[in-house]
Amino acid sequence: MSESWIVVGAGSAGCVVANRLSAQPGRRVTLVDCGPALLPGGVPAGVAGSSFFAALQEPGRMFPDLLATRATGIPATVYQRGRGIGGSSAVNAMVALPGSESLYRGWGWSDCAEAWSRVQIPAELAATSELGAVDQALLCDDRAEPLKLTRQNGKRVTSAEAYLWPVLDRPNLTVRSEAPVARICIDARRATGVVLDDGSELEADHVVVCAGAIHSPVILLRSGVDTPGIGSGLQDHPSVVFTLRLREEAHHASDGLPIASALHASVGSDVLQLLPMSHIGPARETAGLGAMMAALMTPTSRAGSVGISRSGTPVVNFALLDNAHDMQGLVSATRLALDLLxxxxxxxxxxxxxxxxxxxxxxxxxGESSIEAWVRTHCGDYVHATSTCAMGTVVDDDFAVAGYQNLYVCDASVFPSIPDANTHLPTTMLAERFGLRHLRDV
Structure with missing residues (x-):
């Protein structure tokens, strides 16, 4: 007897989940996403290229109306989440960092080594010829190092390419793009399918929500799921940015690789990260500009939240500097950047x-007071939203939503706290853990 699964969201987690579930012939899997397709022979030039600035400008590849408040007193602005098949893996900076093994062990995740061994996302260093002047200057510091990027032979590899393309011929896997989910169908606290924005209903025995740390709680809340903790605990890596007017000989091609190195430093228990940008996009007004980002990779504030408006749209407040620890951590990262610059x-x-x-x-x-005042009024994010459906609170160790049957969440929203690394690879590993836990004969 076969069973049917719907996977909502085709990003870093959803592509993995759809692949691993459909590996069992007795399962019929439908993967739905609100955005555009990403098929062999049809990768947009911006996604295929080296610059995430160009990828973000591809039609339909981000949520232009998704606003978020970063910190108190800072106006809400667009939060640049990836959209469409491939999700943020199609538009991110391709930074391939795994995060701290000790953090995962502290959560009781004993199967991470096996999950990492199954990850199909390639990673390689950029060619020396691709390094811009800002990368090269950063690498003059002994603490800096070249970054592995989620590429193969110099080309971006999205989650769709790594996990969906090899299995598109499976007869039990259906991939639907441009199919936004309005809500999950719930009958006697059991998930029975989803309703799309156009009113059509897709029935299923199981539903896995993989829509990301913003939209997964939104879909659950719109569906009336009342598990405590949904939308609470939102985190991101707080950051600040310095814009660099480069000397003419240091200008970098606007379609070139923006980021290829990083510097990590520890101050007490905090991990700080500096990310250089050798250009900041193709716009005429940004020609000749680079940047240096400084971030706190180990924030502790859990005051951020995702809710819904009366019309069901996301209401996002990160509250990034809500405690003194995070404020001081970002000030330390700022000082580190100032010394380097x-x-x-x-x-x-x-x-x-x-x-x-x-x-x-x-x-x-x-001085200290001017730095603190600037940090407080110019704090930004890394577009690494996590922890709004945290494991141990909203979902259990098998990713099942507490108080419901056949309803699961698997994406960055289930991290108990934010990893101390760029979140694409940790989320991929997380989804491989889902696959391992649901690997069984039907």
Missing amino acids: RSTAFDQIVERIYIDDRGTTIEALT
């Missing part, structure tokens, strides 16, 4: 360093 290596490539869009320069940061 004042080094000889950067002096040789940078004409001027700006700290806002009004032309204020780095010289305005004269």
